[in-house]
Amino acid sequence: MSSSFTIHVLHSHPKACCLHNVISTRRGARVILHDGARIAIIGGGPAGSLFCIFASQLARDMGMALDFTIYERKSFASYGASGCNMCAGVVSESLVQLLALEGINLPPAVVQWGIESYFFHTEGGSVEIKSSRLRQRGIATVFRGGGPAGSLAKGIQSFDDFLLQRAVEHGACVKRTFIDRVCMEGDKPRLYSGGKMLQDCDLLVGAFGIKAGTGKMFEDLSAGYKVPPTTKAVQSEIELGSDWVERRFGHSIHIFLLRIPGIKFVSVIPKGDYITVSVLGKYPKSDHITAFLDHSAMKKFLPSGFQIPQKFCHCFPKISVGAAIKPFARRAAFVGDASSTRLYKDGIGSAYITAKAAAHTALLHGIGEKDFREYYFPACKSLNRDNLFGQHLFFVNKLISVVSPVSRGYFHIVQSEQKNLQKNTPYSDVLWDMFTGSRFYKDIFFRTLHPWFILYLLGAVVLYPIKKAFLFFANRWKGVVL
Amino acid sequence: MTEESLLGRLYEDGETIVEEGMQSRTMYVIQGGKVKVVKNDNGNETVLALLGEGDIFGEMSLFDASPRSATIKAVGEARVLAIEHEGLMKRIKMDPTLALRMIKQMCQRIRDLNARLIVTKKAMHQASEGLLQLQRTEGVPRKDLEPKILAMVAQLQENLHTLTEQYVPRDESLP
């Protein structure tokens, strides 16, 4: 039996019918990957490469050989946006550790800077937070592409390229092709590019992210898949020279929580000769970058007389703020940004989680819709559930930052905690875990609900102004006596 | 390779990363350089293994919570990434396959230890056979026996030495 179903990026194929129908006619038959099965992966970002690595590793352990083709339209060696998957480029503490455990150690050409702490800058002052658990440079900053536009930077290896090369070592064949049409030919997905039929496959992996419009193509399949909701961010790379970056920014990521209209917060990420400025706001524009670089809190980090270059590498990438609906179908699984990601952090870490869960489902359980629903979808749902806790935490964080006495109280506790890292540092740990992605939001959420946590914070809110007033009068009194 | 872009913590030549007998459940992955696994026996240091980039150590305490079974020291400058115990245990609970690589490495070590055990057993057997033979030889003055015993001890020491030498570099090729 052969039924034909076609989807296009730009227009619908006349023979288009619902994938659901195709699937339902075949319900009941168990679909699994056989030795030599063909797997087509659309997208060679972290999710696509990691899927390939995990699937091929497990296949080898099971004594099977699979045939992988990764379709990636970009060349990650290119400078600027054309070779880059546009992100702040922070590989979280937990992901660095997980990759190392998987035997994927990031080489120095990929790691632009090792990070050991976070600085939080508010209108009221700055505080540095270090991990209370491990004293080390445990976070990596990377370039996703070959480096910023117009740069002459040498020795930069793209993070995405590094992972793609690992996938190649695991047997993947990479084709620099843009997939613009997918259809079901009989029971199997068939891929096209520019009107040319490329291949049929036993399993199709959608690792196309959210930045290109590829997800829409799958929505039109009516199999129930829907791309995640997104918002826009603005980012830029500023060249300052590695000596300056080392001296002024150290081995820290700087988070600026300033009251600049239209901006939620800004992260400044050191990367060798460059800093990446990443702005989250409601309707981010390149003017926001200029306004931020002009702000007095940031100016002191820049060389005197620093002029914003006329042309500087910047982009407006989409960032996922929700989850895809039904990220799977018979013989198809969507991973990475095309599926579920952690809210505002560790998107690459989420790509790791979803890619691995999908790969293991495909090999250990099967590639039917039921298999993905039963064994892959729970991994996505657990990320989505965790994001609900994340939303609460970010809401509370916003509330705290609006109510000055509470934010001052919190700030004060964190400052004193950081003076003695040998003791427990619960308030610093909450901030560290929220921004680094080292713990799940649920974990952090329940820690903040502990009665002692709330009582101590309230105590600081009341005591801090009294202590400040006391010190003020004590100093005045000293002045009078002297 | 610039120092700025290296992850983990830098240890100087000879610096101790893990101390035998200490209670700690942190695990480590070598990012650059080499470390040696040593066992202290009344001041005598025996090198059990030499580990290099990508190798994991400290995983035994992660699983059995016992004190460290050996000391680990940097050989030259070494960059080592620590893996935090609590976070890792939570991850392993969610994804048990994470422990696979550690299990594979442990299997490899057990295989190497078995191989060493057999070679040691052979050497000991040869030595005891030799001593027994000497005991059985009658009428040889004691002073004539001494050089033979000394030669035998030297041979035994040589055997045990090559045993360590032979297996230390093998560990470098661990997955």
Ligand SMILES: Cc1cc2nc3c(=O)[nH]c(=O)nc-3n(C[C@H](O)[C@H](O)[C@H](O)COP(=O)(O)OP(=O)(O)OC[C@H]3O[C@@H](n4cnc5c(N)ncnc54)[C@H](O)[C@@H]3O)c2cc1C
């Ligand atoms: C402003 C911003 C800052 C961020 N900062 C961080 C951070 O610091 N740390 C972090 O971990 N995450 C961060 N993220 C999130 C992170 O970028 C994503 O979660 C991550 O890139 C997802 O990986 P992926 O492989 O799913 O998708 P992508 O990285 O988007 O890769 C998808 C790939 O598919 C290719 N592709 C798409 N369609 C087709 C097609 N039809 N044919 C062929 N190829 C195709 C694309 O070219 C692309 O290479 C940030 C995101 C944004 C927007």
